[in-house]
Amino acid sequence: MADIAAQLSTYLAGVDVDGARELEIVQERRAELSSLARKYAGGIDEAIEFLDSGSTRLLELDGDSERIESLGADAAADHLLVTTLAGRVTTLREAAAVSLGTLVTAELSALAMPDAALVVEIESRDDFTSTGRDVVKILLQPHAGAEPRALGRGASGGELSRVMLAIEVVINATDPVPTFVFDEVDAGVGGAAAIEIGRRLARLAETAQVIVVTHLAQVAAFAGNHLSVVKDSDGSVTASSVRQLLGDDRAAEMARLLSGLPDSKSGLEHARELMALAQRVEIC
Numbered sequence: 001m002a003d004i005a006a007q008l009s010t011y012l013a014g015v016d017v018d019g020a021r022e023l024e025i026v027q028e029r030r031a032e033l034s035s036l037a038r039k040y041a042g043g044i045d046e047a048i049e050f051l052d053s054g055s056t057r058l059l060e061l062d063g064d065s066e067r068i069e070s071l072g073a074d075a076a077a078d079h080l081l082v083t084t085l086a087g088r089v090t091t092l093r094e095a096a097a098v099s100l101g102t103l104v105t106a107e108l109s110a111l112a113m114p115d116a117a118l119v120v121e122i123e124s125r126d127d128f129t130s131t132g133r134d135v136v137k138i139l140l141q142p143h144a145g146a147e148p149r150a151l152g153r154g155a156s157g158g159e160l161s162r163v164m165l166a167i168e169v170v171i172n173a174t175d176p177v178p179t180f181v182f183d184e185v186d187a188g189v190g191g192a193a194a195i196e197i198g199r200r201l202a203r204l205a206e207t208a209q210v211i212v213v214t215h216l217a218q219v220a221a222f223a224g225n226h227l228s229v230v231k232d233s234d235g236s237v238t239a240s241s242v243r244q245l246l247g248d249d250r251a252a253e254m255a256r257l258l259s260g261l262p263d264s265k266s267g268l269e270h271a272r273e274l275m276a277l278a279q280r281v282e283i284c
Contacts, residue, residue: 082128089132093122097136100170107166111200112193115143118163158188162197169200172208179209186216194218198278217257217271221278226250251275 037043040050061067097120104118119139127133139148140155140163151160165185172180186197198219204210205224214220226245231238245253254274255267 086128086132086134090122090124090134093132093134093136096120097122100167103170104163104166107169107200108162111162111166111196112191113159113162116159117141117144117148118166119148121148156188158193161185161187161189162193165197165200169204172204176207179211180204181211183213184215185212186214186219190216190218195277198222202278215257217254217274220254220257221271221274226253228253 033044033047036047040047101118101120105116108114108116108118117140119141121137121139123135123137125133125135138151140151140159141148142155142159149155151163155163161184165182168180182201185201186194189197194216195218198216198221201210201212201219202222202224212219212223220226227242228245229240229242231240233239251268251271252262254271255264256262258270258274259267261267
């Protein structure tokens with residue numbers, strides 16, 4: 001028994017305990033090699049060549065102090081250039097902000113917001129972007145002495161409409177676009193303010209095509225081409241049609257917008273008076 005135990009011990013000492021994982025290790029290695037071949041080259045030979053050339057280049061870069069210093073100097077020069085250009089952009093923005101605020105404020109005064117003022121703030125940020133390092137904020141001061149607030153927080157729907165129109169009118173003077181589309185720019189507006197909006201839209205239409213969706217007769221009166229969109233339904237299919245309004249048809253539609261009654265005598269008189277007023281104002 002002692003002899004058998006000694007022989008068994010000798011046998012166990014010579015057994016390869018890792019032999020059972022040899023296949024798994026080989027498969028893992030093959031997977032790693034395949035991944036490297038796909039990532040860096042078209043095959044194993046190309047991957048090995050990339051390893052050799054890349055290792056050599058890495059040693060060159062690690063040991064090339066002059067190259068590192070040169071790259072550092074280039075980076076510093078580029079940072080100085082970016083800082084200088086960003087400063088120029090900031091200066092131009094600050095001047096444009098003052099001009100834009102002044103011109104838009106004048107437009108707002110004509111749009112029945114005589115005490116309101118548009119304020120454009122330019123704030124600096126720590127990092128650079130493709131447009132500089134400024135944060136631009138457009139604020140509305142509703143009346144003198146009030147604190148300017150962001151448009152989205154301190155303006156009503158009607159005020160937003162008039163501010164937007166004023167900005168478009170001012171910008172169009174220096175950066176014209178061929179076509180404007182306003183969808184109910186007169187929302188929340190009525191009376192004299194609506195007439196001023198119509199007049200501003202007519203003025204904008206002198207240099208561009210202006211398409212306006214409106215339910216206000218005061219705005220529609222300034223149209224050079226008045227179109228009516230009508231929705232019809234036969235019970236199964238709903239379709240919309242568009243027709244041009246001329247003469248009495250236009251007066252009837254204007255009366256309907258004013259009073260809800262297209263055949264109202266007083267409404268028709270008011271409509272014709274409004275269209276005549278729009279023509280006179282537009283000429284002026």
